Amino acid sequence: MWMYLGLLAALFLGLHNLCKKHAVQGNEVFPVLFGTISAGLLLLVPFFVLSLFAPEIVKNIDLYIASVPLATHGFILIKSCIMAASWVLAYQALKHLPITIVTPIRSAGPFFTFLGAILIYQERPTYTQWIGFFLIIFSVILYSKIGKKEGIHFKRNKWILAIVAATFLGASSGLYDKFLIQNLNLTPQTLQFWFCFYTTAILFIILCFTFFRNQEKRNAFKFRWTIPAVGVLLQLADYYYFKALQDPDALIMLLSAIKRSQILIAVVVGGLIFKEQNKRKKLIPLIGIMLGVALILYSK
Known part of the structure; x- marks a missing residue:
């Protein structure tokens, strides 16, 4: 049952990523992020x-x-x-990079989660899952080669470093979620409410120094319907993800991999909506990532 809940979370995450790209495109990042989290609260x-x-x-x-x-x-x-830092970095990167580059790099999250699950929670993958793990790594590297054709050089672009750091922090939070849900026995809605409450407070403090005092930035901010939509979709995704984690048999590394199936919505649909380059070439590593995820999910 927890795997199906993970798929529901992936569905809402995919829709969340599309709305997020629309919300930040040509917009001020911090007030957008604050608007999404406060909408969830x-x-x-x-x-x-x-x-x-x-x-x-x-x-x-x-x-x-x-x-x-x-x-x-x-x-x-x-x-x-942890998540406030991850989101600040991710939203800044998303503003400056194509969604078809950002989303596959974010798909590297299971790599960190995979290793953390082994070292911290002693989860043990099968040989097939290891093959899937390295297939995903290879596919993400292939994405970096395609990204250079769009003028995005992974070693010299600070937004690439930002999205990598955001991915690492997000994966760390995912491992921490298992501790909060299973060890502290928090219910999904209890964790969601207080998490949103504290994150909103943190982002408000950031806004006091970066946005409210700057009239130019205030004038540049554009409210869009996708801003609250991002917050609502994120809460739906988190609810099903945390419900899945409540199952004592749930494996965090597999749940993290299942969530990566959101990439289908973000890359295929997002690439069409935002008319980004090299969509056909990006289908090759996309298939590699999905095959890697499938090997992790369905191995015995």
């Missing part, structure tokens, strides 16, 4: 209020947001700091 606020004053209602629909001890708030705050 506003989506969850009614469930938090009901949890305080009418808990039976939200308990019946499995959306009760529980109170957590102070120490647990500290653990959630750590996740918020």
